[in-house]
Amino acid sequence: MENTFACTGIPSHLEEGLKKLMIHTPTPIQAAAIPAVLAGQDVIGQSSTSSGKTFAYLLPLMARMDASKRENQVLVLTPTYELALQVADQVRLLADASGLPFQVSAINGQAGIQRQIEKLREKPQFIVGTAPRILALIQKKKIAAHQIRTVVLDEADRLFDPQQFQGVEQVIRTTLRDRQLLAFSATMTEHARNLAKDRMKDPVLLLMEEPRVNANLTHLLLVTPLREKTKMLRKAIAAEKPTKAMVFLNQAVPMANLESTLAHHSIPVASIRGDAGKQARKAAMEKFRSGKCPILLSSDLASRGLDVPQVTHIFNMDLPDSAEDYLHRAGRGGRNGLSGKVLNICTAGEAQQLKKMAKALQIRIQSVDLENGSLQPVSSEEEE
Secondary structure: OOOOHHHHOOOHHHHHHHHHOOOOOOOHHHHHHHHHHHOOOOEEEEOOOOOOHHHHHHHHHHHHOOOOOOOOOEEEEOOOHHHHHHHHHHHHHHHHHHOOOOOEEEEOOOOOHHHHHHHHOOOOOEEEEOHHHHHHHHHOOOOOHHHOOEEEEEOHHHHOOHHHHHHHHHHHHHOOOOOEEEEEEOOOOHHHHHHHHOOOOOOEEEEOOOOOOOOOEEEEEEEOOHHHHHHHHHHHHHHHOOOOEEEEOOOHHHHHHHHHHHHHOOOOEEEEOOOOOHHHHHHHHHHHHHOOOOEEEEOHHHOOOOOOOOOOEEEEOOOOOOHHHHHHHHOOOOOOOOOEEEEEEEOHHHHHHHHHHHHHHOOOEEEEEEEOOEEEEOOHHHHO
16 A cells, blocks of 8 residues: 555645655654544554654644634643644644644743743644643633644653643643544553543554664663763763763752763763753753754653754663653664664663663663773673
8 A cells, every 4th residue: 555645635735845844755653643633533642752743643733724713723732841842843844844824832831921921812723832831821811722622642651640640631621522632652551541541532542563662772781880970971972972962860960960070071061950941941952952062961851752863872870760761761862764872871780770671671781891992892701
């Protein structure tokens, strides 16, 4: 069967817009989701990182929407503002390429609410953002929840976390019962799928059969004492010379300390921390995307959904809480066919945890040492 965007049912102007963006063939999740979303069905879609999930819902929604109506039509909820900005950029990119006058507003709880109210007076068709602030704006009657035709949960499993679920649920309840509900994520537990199903009408379940872990990634383990971790990171950066690298830590204070240390050693670095303000995080992401700061320090805040081209290396200074979180961190690297490396800088105790995650994800971890300015494989005999 022919695999083209025309076969999915989207109109020609969107297909032409995709050609301008050098996108010619739908990915599996796009080929499966677009017809269902076009038909107005509720959808649960699970597909790997970098598989085109955002366009899987944006394309059919733009096909169904009335661009001439200046009213709130689609609400996209995201777990972080960084992801909201990325989705908003994708809306603008696709709308401009396709010649459609859609407007989008990105909403974040850390920004001044009055300025957001001013932007919402322009009645954007797309509203993208985090649940708490969107709920506040609905309660102030600045977002017309009764006009929302579709609610999208982007990175749905994170939105169903206990910390976010209450706000997400309240937002959904403000919309009309006959609205369309879409949930997309790279990973989704059965519990999260059930939560989504309970809020949907006969949903279409799309679970793409794909490798869970990007085959273009090499996973490495460097064992070192805790006090040596920062030095090993500096040496690894010098040895590997990454085009762009993301360094993951679990807490804000160690991240701030590491940022100062790397800057002291003349390594261009930026960071996005949960305790940082909106403008600081936005500036950090812009520096990283542009290449001005090729090293970005982050918590798991940035491991969900963000698509930054040419990330060649992921450095885990702290292990994530779960194998699923490891998958999302690793998914920031080696995207769009590029090869990449995930270097886990671990203590001996953490190395045992990592091996359990590797077993769960069915990936091979190669132990390495830093010798003569390069990462050298450690033989299995040496590991023992």
